[in-house]
Amino acid sequence: MKNILLVLTLIFLYSCNDDNDIPKIADRYIPEEVVKDEINPVINLSAQFINVNNDALVTWLNPEDKHLSKIEISYRLKDAPESSNTSIQIDALPSVVCRDTIKIPAGDDYIVSLVAINEIGARSEARITDIGAFYDPKDIPLFLNMADTLMTSVIKLYFGGKYDAWNSSYPNVNGPYWDGIAAVWGQGSAFSGYTNIREASLNSAIEQKYTNYDDRFLYSINKFRNKKGGRAEAYGTYIGDNDERFYDDNVWIGIDMVNLYEQTGKKEYLDNAEMVWRFLLQGTDNIMGGGIYWKEDSQSKHTCSTAPAAVMAARLYLQTNDESYLKSAKELYSWCKTVLQDPSDYLYWDNARLNDPNDPNSGLQVETSKYSYNSGQPMQAAALLYKITKDPQYLTDAQNIAEASYNRFFKDYYSAALGQNFKIVESSHVWFNAILFRGFVELYKIDNNNKYVTSYAKTMQHVWKTSRNTNTNLLNEDYCDGNGQSSWDILQQGAFVEILSVLGQLERQGLL
Incomplete structure (x- = not known):
């Protein structure tokens, strides 16, 4: 009807107008949108x-x-x-x-x-x-089966929604100004869980279950990329063109991209890793003698940004044979050891900054808190540098950090569920402990000392028996004292998946 009336109106205007301005009037008519004869695929x-x-x-x-x-x-x-x-x-x-x-x-x-x-x-x-x-779960080795059970639930309970990304918590919480999706730190933890279970499942009955997620999970994490202020592209805290970018958030994702490149040989993963590396280079300078800042426009340089960058550089060297990566790995490790390692116990402090931010020659203020992950990454970097260079000092460094971490972050524990006394990994922060575990595993593959990974294996068996929610299969974080839990954070669940998956890899390799 609207179209008929429009035509009649145009005829009327044409018959009543002597100035031949019909084209101008007709040009104002915007036809209804035409449906195209093509459509993009799923x-x-x-x-x-x-x-x-x-x-x-x-x-x-x-x-x-x-x-x-x-x-x-x-x-x-x-x-x-x-x-x-x-x-x-x-x-x-x-x-x-x-x-x-x-x-x-x-x-x-x-x-x-x-x-x-x-x-x-x-x-x-x-x-x-x-x-x-x-596949029948009974055909899957113990720890890989645990990892698969948990990851299946994590995908079901956390992933999807408007952005096809990971929610921050389960049950999902949102509000008028927030849609509930996790910050990129949590997204990265889940991505690490996927990366590690993907590797653990290769050549098993569940391999395709996880390789089928390759495109979807890469597409999801890359939604967080931005070029804030015209700077090097990197992963922002949330989805948006101007969200702030942290160097440590990015390096965790970069390490996973190197891992995925190693698994698949697909250049898109190496491209993503190299993008992160360019961003990390933007975060280092000669102030304080080196190191990497925590985030853009920050005044402090942190173990949690510098040490994993050394790990990433070493792993990029192993994949590309580019000597510039090895040079960076050595320099970053050396700076971290010189500035942020406590020489009294070999553990690592959190960060350092200038006493006077306007005077690059002023002394340093060191924040001396010690977290497990801040020792795990220097340990892994030292082990990797020993693997590459065979310099025995790196091996000594890694072993010193390992024993110091074992003495600080583990405690004597009796598990009634296992009927055993052992050193349990303290349940202070699961994600921190997952990063610490990376260092222990890298070292174990060199010196064959299974003391530390055995404690992780027993810890996770205890967790599975005592702290798994039987309705959701999610794992409680306070597994030592057994306190109840009503909300589960993706950051910690992704870390549990990573630990179980790496144990599954060791189990399949005959190393447990």
């Missing part, structure tokens, strides 16, 4: 058999197209022609993470393909994936 497609009855769970993210109408889900035997597809269509909304369970006739090798369809029937390019095999 992304982040994965499929996994979830039971012995051949039910397969399919997950994906719909394209951002307001004219999206339906999603066509098809499946067929892997080697069969496309004409053999069995297909269903479901209603769809744009930019929504979707899950659907389909029944497959038999447990043979099947593939699933998804096609997005818009309001006029235009079809997208098909996205195709294999259906991951169902």
Whole structure:
């Protein structure tokens, strides 16, 4: 009706106007939007058999197209022609993470393909994936099974939503100015959990379950990238063009990108790691003799930014043979040891700053708090530098830090659940302890001293038996005193996944 009235109006104007200005009037008419005859495909497609009855769970993210109408889900035997597809269509909304369970006739090798369809029937390019095999948890080694059980729950309870990212806590809490997604520190912890369980599951029955998340989790974490103030690109605290960027938040993600590059050989992971490295170089100067600031425009240089940067540089050297990375690893480690290690016990202080920020030659103020992760990264850096250079001083450094950390951050404990006395990792901060564990594992692979990793293994067995919520499989952080818990932070759950996954790797390698 509106179109008919518009046409009549234009005819009337044309008949009553002698100045031939009809084109000007017609130009003001904006026609209704035309639906295009093309549409983008779905992304982040994965499929996994979830039971012995051949039910397969399919997950994906719909394209951002307001004219999206339906999603066509098809499946067929892997080697069969496309004409053999069995297909269903479901209603769809744009930019929504979707899950659907389909029944497959038999447990043979099947593939699933998804096609997005818009309001006029235009079809997208098909996205195709294999259906991951169902596995019996009894066939998975102990610690990998624990990691898989926890990570499955963590993905279910925390991941998704508007941004297809990790929520900060479970149950999810939000408010009028916050949508509940975790800051990038928490996002990075979950990403580390995924990175490590992905590695632990390689060549196992659950490998595809986690490799299917590769594109989705990379796409998710990269939403946090920005170029604030025209500076080097990096991961911001939250999603946004002007969110502040911390050097330590970024280096944890950068280390995971190197790990994923080592696992896959995919250049996109190396590109992300190199992006982080360029940002870290922006955070170092000659003030105080070196080191890396905590965040942009900060006046303090921290162990938690400098030591993991040394680790990252060493690992980049191992992957690229670029001598500049080895030079940086040595320099960063040396600065951290000289300025922030307590010579009385080999543990590391938190940070240092100038007495007078306007005088680069003034003395240093050192913040002397000692956290487990701040000793874990120098330990790992020293072990890696020994692996590369065979300089025995690095090995001595790593072993000194390991024993000092064991004396400081572990305590004698009797576990009634295990019926054993052992040194338990104190339950002060799980994420800190996960980073400490990285140092112990790097050293163990060199000197074969299993004392420290054995304590972690017994700690996690105790946690699993005494501090797992049986409704959610989430793990309580206060596992020594056994206090109850009603909210679980993604930062700590991601750390639990990492520890269990690394134990799973050691177990599969015959090192436990």
